[in-house]
Amino acid sequence: MTTPRSTVTSRARPVPAAASLRSRVAAELSARSLRHLNGALPLNAAGIFAGRQIVAGLMAAFGPVLPGTKVRQVREQGVRGEWVRAAGVAEGSRAIYFIHGSGYVVCSARTHRGLASRLSSTTGLPVFVVDYRLAPEHRFPAAADDIAAGYAYLLGTGHRPGDLVIGGDSAGGHLALDLVLQHAEQGTPQPAGVFCFSPLMDLTFALAEEHDRARPDPMAPATTGRPMLALYTEGQQLDSPRLRLTAQRGAVLPPFFVQAAAEEMLAGDARHLHTMLTDAGQRCELQLWPGRIHVFQALPLLVPEAAAALHHTATFVAAALAEADAPIARPA
Template sequence: MSRQQRESLEHLLRTGPLDLGGDVTEQRPLLEALLTAHPLPADVTATPTLLGGVEAVDVSVGGDPGAAAPVLLFLHGGAYAVGSAVGVAGMAADLARRAGTGAVSVGYRLAPEDPHPAAVHDALAAYRGLLGRGVPAGWVAVGGESAGGGLALALLVAARDAGLPLPACAVLFSPWVDLTLSGTSTTTKAGVDPALDAAGLARRAADYAGGADPAGPLLSPLFADLRGLPPLLVQAGSHEVLLDDAVRLAGAAAAADVAVTLQVTPEVPHVFQGFAAVLEEGASALDEAGRFLRTHLRR
């Protein structure tokens, strides 16, 4: 793998204008501009829709957008305060292409305007809406990156507790599953993480919790009862302050008898999969995720 690619990406992230802990009214358009700077591939269509009453984007890669196929329900990151369904459509398409699925990117409500449990309610409503379209649960995979990874895990817990049939599997990229920030990597990896810091995450955690206990099982699903959940693939980079979230989640899932695969890629940053076009490690991780989805989705 290319050290030069990793160093170039680190420089980009360290010198860029984004500040996850900054004023959301300033950071939201900055992130949106970055995520949508490059057009989607010619064979990808992204169509606004409503899913269970929640704003979403239907993403189709090649072929007939209405053709029956398994579906990836994807939840964007952004510390529950920034990001959008449109902004992450490219990543959802990259993963769907490798998995041979369609995708729906969910635009859940954001904090601080809409704190917890708004995002969980929206994710669950979108999943119900997908089932309501006639998509069997065994044809659904859930995916998410960063806060979206934590929300994807919370969705699985909420769906199980609601008695719904569960998706076939879930793919979690650099998931933020502990809003109490109790992982040691928040300090031990602070010097090598070019994108995130504990102070900024703490501000966003307080916004999202809205006065609720940040250790609650749907806020920090690391501490939830994970029994009965479908197979999980957890990917993270070794150069991120949330590394311990991924590692501890894999341990907690294994202890709860959940089939879980943990993949940690050395010397890459938070959600490195989003840079697959310029980082070989990102493309390889998406390839692995695509194989995982193909293995677990029933056809």
């Protein structure tokens, strides 16, 4: 009889019961300033440009790149991105494939370089951040196609699927799930695991708006999400299989690890992903951290809990890779 593989879970320190004072103050100040600024930006060329600059500035100021980090640009095989290695991290066969978020419109590999450097430092692995095409210049399925091309690039450069862990934040979580669902449908070998920070799942933004009404998200009004996502999904039905993602029972999927702030606008999306996967018989661990900051893991100078959250993520990554490397027991 085949011995089942054990569930992949994190074994770092428990998630704290309450948010730190610094995190609470940061959320309140942001709710009184950044939320209103983001809500006022028009979704025209000037507004999108301004939004991109604001997010890039915030990420650089409150989640700077770790000293000694090495960055290598990739522009080959139709793939754009960058390898990020923290000080002391060597190149190797194992790696993290990270998919940045921000509504398919705003961010880039460069904005997420600080987060990638911390993921590399905490896990001891090189991180490849793909620079997928953004809306409104490029609409669906441009981003999803670029994510698939990035994964193919990693396999083509000698990485085995079981030596890769995929990560994504916000819209990057949606893209990560789409990728492994496509793998399941096509019978493509899966990565060792997937982790998601504040994953976007409901492209109608109904779940986010429900949370935002209960307590305003400090980053932006949830009502701005729907028109922003429409810049990517224009001309598509939001209930199409590639946009309204569903995990099927019996599908071969890697284990998932999901983190979100308990009071941010996408907390409901994180819960939805966890429920959908577990109801389908898939493995998924959910951590809801006290606080309100979206993708707080990227902003350690605002939210001190970011470091501990990344240690939980590193524990998951190590366990997923070890499980993927372990031989499956065969019938006697």
